[in-house]
Structure formats: structure tokens, C-alpha cells
Amino acid sequence: MARKEPHPDHDLIQGEWTEKTLVEKLLEPVEKPAPRPWKVVVAVGAALTLVWLYALFVTFVKGLGTWGINQPVAWGFDIVHFVWWIGIGHAGTLISAILVLMRQNWRDSLNRVTEAMTLFAVLAAATYPLIHMGRPQLFYWVMPYPTHMALWPQYKSPLSWDVLAIMTYLTISTLFLYLGLIPDLALLRERSTGWRRKLYGWLSLGWTGNAVHWQRYRAVYVLLAGLATPVVISVHSVVSMDFAYGLVPGWHLTVFPPFFAAGAIYSGFAMALTLIIPLRRWYRLEGVITERHLDWMAKVTLASGLGVAYIYLLEIFIAWYAGEPAEWAQQIWRMTGPYAPYYWAMMLINVVLLQTLWFPRFRKNLTWLFVFSILANVGMWLERFVIVVISLSKDFLPGNAQLYYPTWVDWTLFLGTIGFFLFGLALFIRLFPPIAVAEMVHLFHRLRKH
Amino acid sequence: MLYGLMAYFDSPEKLLEALKVLKAEGYRRLEALTPNPVEGIEEVLGGDGRIPWIAFFLGVLGVGLGLFLQVYTTLDYPHNAGGKPLLGWPAFIPVTFELTILTITVGIFLFLLYNNGLPLSWHPAVQAREYVRVLLDEYGVFVYASDPRFDLEGTKGLLARLGAEVEEVRRD
Numbered sequence: 001m002a003r004k005e006p007h008p009d010h011d012l013i014q015g016e017w018t019e020k021t022l023v024e025k026l027l028e029p030v031e032k033p034a035p036r037p038w039k040v041v042v043a044v045g046a047a048l049t050l051v052w053l054y055a056l057f058v059t060f061v062k063g064l065g066t067w068g069i070n071q072p073v074a075w076g077f078d079i080v081h082f083v084w085w086i087g088i089g090h091a092g093t094l095i096s097a098i099l100v101l102m103r104q105n106w107r108d109s110l111n112r113v114t115e116a117m118t119l120f121a122v123l124a125a126a127t128y129p130l131i132h133m134g135r136p137q138l139f140y141w142v143m144p145y146p147t148h149m150a151l152w153p154q155y156k157s158p159l160s161w162d163v164l165a166i167m168t169y170l171t172i173s174t175l176f177l178y179l180g181l182i183p184d185l186a187l188l189r190e191r192s193t194g195w196r197r198k199l200y201g202w203l204s205l206g207w208t209g210n211a212v213h214w215q216r217y218r219a220v221y222v223l224l225a226g227l228a229t230p231v232v233i234s235v236h237s238v239v240s241m242d243f244a245y246g247l248v249p250g251w252h253l254t255v256f257p258p259f260f261a262a263g264a265i266y267s268g269f270a271m272a273l274t275l276i277i278p279l280r281r282w283y284r285l286e287g288v289i290t291e292r293h294l295d296w297m298a299k300v301t302l303a304s305g306l307g308v309a310y311i312y313l314l315e316i317f318i319a320w321y322a323g324e325p326a327e328w329a330q331q332i333w334r335m336t337g338p339y340a341p342y343y344w345a346m347m348l349i350n351v352v353l354l355q356t357l358w359f360p361r362f363r364k365n366l367t368w369l370f371v372f373s374i375l376a377n378v379g380m381w382l383e384r385f386v387i388v389v390i391s392l393s394k395d396f397l398p399g400n401a402q403l404y405y406p407t408w409v410d411w412t413l414f415l416g417t418i419g420f421f422l423f424g425l426a427l428f429i430r431l432f433p434p435i436a437v438a439e440m441v442h443l444f445h446r447l448r449k450h
Numbered sequence: 451m452l453y454g455l456m457a458y459f460d461s462p463e464k465l466l467e468a469l470k471v472l473k474a475e476g477y478r479r480l481e482a483l484t485p486n487p488v489e490g491i492e493e494v495l496g497g498d499g500r501i502p503w504i505a506f507f508l509g510v511l512g513v514g515l516g517l518f519l520q521v522y523t524t525l526d527y528p529h530n531a532g533g534k535p536l537l538g539w540p541a542f543i544p545v546t547f548e549l550t551i552l553t554i555t556v557g558i559f560l561f562l563l564y565n566n567g568l569p570l571s572w573h574p575a576v577q578a579r580e581y582v583r584v585l586l587d588e589y590g591v592f593v594y595a596s597d598p599r600f601d602l603e604g605t606k607g608l609l610a611r612l613g614a615e616v617e618e619v620r621r622d
Contacts, residue, residue, distance in 0.1 A: 019485075019587030144519055152523035156531045161544040168548040172555045179559065183485075183585070190582040205563065206570030209585055211482035211491045212498070213566040218487045219501045220562045227551050238544055441587065442486035 007447045009105040015287035019441050022288075023187070026437045029283050029429050030188065037282045038426060045423025052416020055409050056131065064134050066409045073392045073404040078132040080384045081414050083239055084267070085125030085421075086166070087260075087380060090232055091268025092118025093173055096180070097228035100221070106296050108443045109289045112436045113279065113429070114272045115177040120424040121271070122170050124417040129162075131413070158241040165238040172231055176224050179217075182207050183438035199431075236264040243387065249330035250391030253318065255311055262307035263380060266350075269301040270376035275425070277370045279434060288435060295363050301376065302357035308383070309351040326396045338403060339390045342382050349379030451621045453574035454594040455605055457614035458583055462488045465589035468612040469494045472591070475608065479597035483575055483590040498565065505558050512553030516546030578619045592619070 017025070058066055069076040092114035099107035130136050142163045144153050153160040185204035189197055207213070237257035244256040253259075273294070280289045319331035334343045353375060356362040363369065394401040428434075459465045465482060472480060473494060482488070482495065492498075520542045528536055563569070575581065575592040584590035591614070593605055602618075609616045 023586055144523055150527060152527050154529060154531060155520040155523060155545055156534060156538065156541040158544075161548070164545050164548040164552075168552040168555075171552060175555055175559050179562075187582070187585045190576075190585060205568040206573065207568065208481075208570070208573050208576060209483040209485060209590075210566070211484045211488055212495055213568075214484060214487040215492055216498050216501060216562055216565055219498070220558055223501065223505055223558060224555060227554055231548075231551050234544065234547060238548075241544075438486055445486070 010447050011292060012105055012109070012290060013288055013440070013444055013447060014290055017287070017444065019444065022441060022444055023437055025285075026288070026433055026435050026440055027188070027191070029434055030431065031191070034430060035282050037278070038430070041422055041426045045419045045421075045426055048416055048419020049423050051412055052420060055412035055416055058409055059131055059413070060136070064132075066407060068404055068406040068410050070402070070404075072395060072400050072402055073389055075388050075392060076404055077406050077410040077414060078128045080381070080388050081417065082125050082128035082132075083260075083384045083388070084377075084381055085121045085128075085417065086236065086239055087264035087267040087384075088271045088377070089118040089121035089125065089169075089173070089268065090236060090261075090264035091272045092116070092121075093169075093176070093228050093232045094265055094268065095272065096176060097225040097232065100225040101229060105443055105447075106293050108439045109285075109293055109435055110272065110276065110297070111439070112177075112180065112432075113275060113425075113434045114268075115173065115180065116425055116428045116432075116434070117272060117275060118173045118268075119170075119177055120421045120428075122166070122173060123424070124421050126166060126170065127417065128413075129166075158238060158245050161238045162242055165235045169231055169235045172224065172228050176228055179221060179224065180436055180439070181432060182217075183209070184433055184436065187437060188433075232264075233261050236260040248391050248395055249324070249326040250334070250387065252327075253315070255314060255318070259308070259311040262304050262311070263383060266301060266304040266308050267377050267380035269297055269304065270373040270380070273297055273301065273369060273373035274377070277366055277373070279429070283434075285435070288440060291364060294366070294369060295360075298357050298363040298369055301373075302354065305350060305354040305357070305376065309354060312347065312351060330391060330394060333394045334386060334390050337390075337394070339386070339393070342390070343386055346379055346382035346386055349375050350383065452595045452602070453577060453619040453621065454592055454596075454600070455602075455609060456575060456578040456581070456617045456619050457591045457593070457609040457612070458580065458617070459589045459591070459612075459614050460587075462589050464613050465591065466490055466494060468591055468609070468614065471608070471612060472593070476599045477593060477597055477605075478599075479594035481575060481592045483584040483592060485585050485587060485589075488589070501558070501561075504561055505554050508554045508557040509550050511557075512550035513546055515553060516549035517542060519549070520545055574619060577621070578617055580617055 013022075067076060067078070069078070092111075095107055095114045096111035099111075130139050133139060141147075142153060142160070153163075155161075182204055185200045186207040186209065189200035189204050192200060237260065240256035240260035243251040244253055246252065276289060276297075277294070280286060316331055319327045322328075334340070353372065356368070356372065362372075389404045393403055457468065459468060462484070465484070465488065469480075469482060469491075482491065484491075521537060524536060534541070574594070575590070578592075581590075591609070593600060593609070595602075599605075606616050606618075
């Protein structure tokens with residue numbers, strides 16, 4: 001029998017496997033006792049979530065006066081963190097949707113955990129606009145419903161667009177995640193007993209693996225990927241228009257939608273690296289999440305980060321070139337004002353340190369990659385701080401300038417969402433396989449048998 | 451009571467071959483059960499070409515919903531926002547887009563469940579003792595005992611000749 005050339009992607013699954021041992025390996029996080037670091041993450045996540053609930057309680061009982069927001073900085077940490085979390089959510093949909101359409105085999109090891117990351121990041125993000133409302137019990141006023149006051153939402157305002165963009169994004173990313181899980185849930189149902197079997201049985205909807213069902217399933221999956229791709233871009237574009245529609249110096253820029261979209265992909269990939277590098281080590285997944293996977297992710301981080309860095313420089317140029325005194329004064333305020341350390345720290349991370357990813361030596365160094373992935377999200381946090389807080393702190397009238405002082409409630413609400421995110425993700429990978437089993441086995445089959 | 455026969459094949463090629471033979475022999479009540487999508491199955495069992503069309507019409511519905519929502523609410527409560535034209539349509543694009551995607555996504559997901567007969571609480575093939583194999587690495591054919599051509603020994607022999615390991619699926 002003539003030996004065929006090995007598949008060009010044959011090294012995406014390394015080691016000696018059969019379908020059975022591969023499935024055993026991929027289901028380990030669910031079926032075997034959890035490793036010690038998992039317990040630590042759950043404990044820390046749960047503790048921070050409780051603290052978060054306390055800060056929410058304080059906010060609801062005492063009101064927004066417990067936050068640092070005031071005039072002119074009426075959008076403070078709440079909006080900074082809203083944009084930060086939404087941005088982080090983007091890599092999940094990007095990895096799972098765009099890479100399906102491009103038939104990238106390296107996606108199959110990464111899509112499940114990043115989709116779950118998207119779900120919890122978007123949930124964390126969605127809390128901020130709600131609690132920022134002041135009277136959160138009236139949140140339904142943002143929906144179009146026939147009220148006794150005969151009022152409707154104002155659909156010429158990007159804030160109304162945002163409601164629908166976020167809700168669509170949350171719905172489509174949840175459905176996409178769930179659809180991908182169904183075959184794995186059926187497998188888990190057959191392999192488990194007791195309450196787990198009941199849970200997986202309900203959730204798998206009675207999936208049998210019927211070949212005709214698979215055909216429809218695959219068609220719908222690719223279709224949803226095609227729909228999710230423009231949604232990723234549109235959501236952060238709409239978020240950016242919340243700013244760009246305003247006349248505030250530093251916000252009123254037409255470049256904002258691509259700026260925000262690039263930043264979202266950059267921070268999302270960075271967060272995916274932050275999660276995947278420890279996950280790979282703790283669960284010994286080096287055979288299925290190879291260095292090549294991490295290298296590809298670092299390259300996408302670099303590409304999207306360069307887009308962000310380019311627009312930083314463009315912003316400076318446009319502030320000068322537009323000849324609008326308030327814009328230029330804002331730019332000088334950012335670079336030399338009281339917030340200058342924040343601005344330059346952002347530039348250091350997102351422009352200078354980013355360049356290390358050009359070199360394979362740094363991309364292959366997992367310690368640096370992990371440290372940089374955290375730094376990149378610090379950098380993106382700083383970017384949102386620069387855009388939201390620094391822009392608002394100095395507008396057209398010099399007498400209006402006022403600094404922003406976040407309170408302990410602001411900080412706790414932030415740390416709390418990080419805890420909620422980690423807690424949710426940790427529980428997710430304990431109940432559902434963090435790597436898409438059916439897709440990996442299919443990939444294995446394609447790589448080895450053809 | 452005999453539900454039918456479950457045949458386990460070790461490759462998708464054998465599965466396709468067996469399905470062709472069974473179809474040619476006149477079997478109608480059978481199901482292929484596989485751990486992942488099998489290429490070329492639609493030539494044997496028939497495909498479903500409706501999904502893109504359903505998605506398209508859902509999209510048209512979504513565009514209609516989005517535009518209706520915004521035009522209706524604007525006319526019902528006319529409001530001068532920054533001196534812009536009352537029905538300045540470019541401002542309506544984002545919401546129309548989002549509602550289009552939302553309508554297609556939810557609609558096509560429900561369509562998928564409906565057409566696949568899900569949620570399904572019980573299925574005879576799942577009662578097979580070795581059923582989990584077809585979710586893992588093997589390719590199964592389940593032949594219902596109610597098939598007019600079904601004959602326990604004959605069908606069993608045919609499946610075995612096609613290279614399958616055969617299991618009788620009975621109610622315990």
C-alpha cells in the first residue's frame with residue numbers, strides 16, 4: 001500500500017493516540033478528580049464573587065453616590081470595565097466563527113474554552129450598564145414596549161443600538177456554544193451515571209448521532225459561524241459609537257469603530273492566552289494544545305495589537321492636524337497632565353512591548369507569553385481608562401477640568417467581576433469538556449486516516 | 451421484544467458501502483449513527499437543501515422587523531433629534547442589522563431542532579448495550595425490526611458480510 005504524504009497539519013495533535021485514548025484524555029477535566037489549582041481558582045473566584053455581591057448590595061441600597069463618578073467624569077470605572085469585558089469576549093467568537101469559515105484546523109483545540117470565556121465575559125460586561133442606570137429595577141425601559149407614557153426608545157441614539165447589539169451578541173454566542181456542545185453532551189450522557197447522566201441527558205436533547213441530523217447540524221453550525229463573524233465586528237463598533245457620537249474631545253473620531261474592534265480582538269486573544277497557558281499545563285494538554293497553537297494565537301495578538309498601536313499614533317496626528325484647539329489640548333493633557341503615567345504605561349505595553357511578539361524566541365517562551373498576555377489586558381484596561389476617564393476629565397472649558405477618584409465600591413465591583421468570570425469558567429470546565437471532543441476526534445480522524 | 455439490529459462498522463467508507471447495499475436490497479427503516487459528520491452521506495440517505503433558504507427568509511423577516519420597529523416608533527412619537535430628518539434611514543442600519551442576525555440565529559436553531567426531531571426523550575438504538583461506540587469512534591447502522599424486509603437471521607448475515615459487528619437490540 002502506497003504511503004500517503006502526512007497531512008500538513010499533522011502536528012496539531014502530538015503523541016500516540018487512538019480515538020479512545022484521545023477521548024479519555026479530553027474528558028479528564030470532567031471525569032477525573034480536579035487538580036489542586038482548579039480548587040484554588042474556584043475558591044478565589046467564589047470569594048471574590050461574594051465580595052462582588054456585597055458591593056452590588058451597597059450600590060443598590062445606598063445608590064450611585066458610593067461610586068467615584070461625578071461631573072464632568074460621569075462615566076467612570078463602570079463604563080471602562082463594560083468596554084474591557086466586552087472586548088475580552090470577542091476572541092471567543094472570533095476563534096470559533098471566523099476560523100471555521102477559514103477552515104483553520106488549529107481552532108478545534110481552542111474554540112470551546114474561548115467560547116465559554118466569551119459567555120462569562122459578556123455576562124460580566126452586561127452587569128455594568130445595568131447597575132450604572134441608577135434605578136436598575138427599571139432596566140426594561142431600554143426595551144421597545146408600549147408604555148402608558150406612550151414613549152419609545154430613541155433609535156437615532158447609539159445607546160439604544162447598544163442594547164440590541166449586546167443582547168444579540170449574548171444570544172448568538174450562547175447558542176453557538178450550546179450547539180457545539182450537543183454531541184459532546186450526548187457522549188457524556190452515555191458515559192456518566194446518576195445526576196450527571198440526568199443533566200447531560202436533558203441538555204443533550206436526546207442527540208443520537210444520526211448521520212442525517214449531522215448534515216443539518218453542520219450546515220447550521222457553519223451558517224451561525226458566518227452570522228457570528230459580522231456580529232463580532234458590529235458589537236464593538238456600536239460600543240465605540242456610544243463615544244464617537246459625543247462631542248467630547250478625544251471621543252469624536254470616525255476611526256473609533258475599527259479602533260475598538262482591533263482592541264477587542266487584541267485583548268480577547270490576550271485573555272485567551274492567559275487562560276489557555278495554565279489550563280494546558282494543569283491538565284497536561286500539551287498534546288492537543290501544541291506550541292504551534294500558542295504561536296498562532298501570539299501572531300493574531302501581534303497583528304491586532306499593531307492595528308491598535310497604529311491608531312494610537314493616528315489619534316495624536318489627527319488631534320494636531322484637525323486644528324481643533326480642544327482636541328489638541330486633550331492630547332497634551334493625556335501626555336503631560338496628571339494622568340500622564342497611565343497614558344505612557346499604555347503606550348509602553350501596547351506599542352513597545354508588543355513588538356517582542358515579532359520574534360519567535362519570545363513567542364515560543366511560554367513564561368513571557370503568559371506575562372505579556374496579562375500585561376496586554378492591563379494595557380487595554382489603561383486604554384479604556386484613557387478614553388473614558390481622561391477624555392471626560394477635561395472638555396472645552398478649562399474651568400470644568402476635574403479629576404476622577406474611584407472609591408472602594410468601584411474597585412470591588414471590578415475585582416468581583418474578575419472573580420465571577422474565573423468562578424464561572426472553572427465550574428464550566430468541570431461540567432463540560434473544555435476542548436470540543438467531537439470536533440477533535442473528527443480532526444484526528446482527518447489528520448491520521450486521509 | 452426485538453427493536454432491531456445495530457451494526458458497528460470501523461470506518462465511514464464501510465458504512466457508506468453498507469448503506470448503499472441495504473438501500474439496494476430494499477431496506478427503508480434504518481438509521482446511520484456516527485460520531486461526526488460523514489462526507490457523502492447525502493448521496494445515500496438524501497440531503498436537506500432547505501437550510502440556506504430558510505435562513506434567507508428569516509433574514510428578510512428580520513430586516514422587516516428591524517425597520518418596522520424603528521419606523522413605527524419614530525412615527526408614533528416624532529422627536530427632533532439634533533435636527534436630523536425624522537426617517538433618516540442610515541441611523542436605522544445598526545438595529546436592523548442586529549435584529550436580522552438575531553432572527554436568523556434563533557429561527558434557524560429552532561428549525562434545526564424541529565427537523566432533527568429534538569428534543570427526543572427515547573430512541574431504540576440508544577438501548578443497544580454497545581451504543582456508546584457510535585459516539586466515540588465507530589459508525590453504526592440501526593435497522594428497525596419493523597422494516598418490511600427485516601428478517602432476523604437474513605439481515606444479521608447480510609450486515610456481518612458487509613463487515614459489521616452486529617448486536618440484537620431488545621427490550622430487557
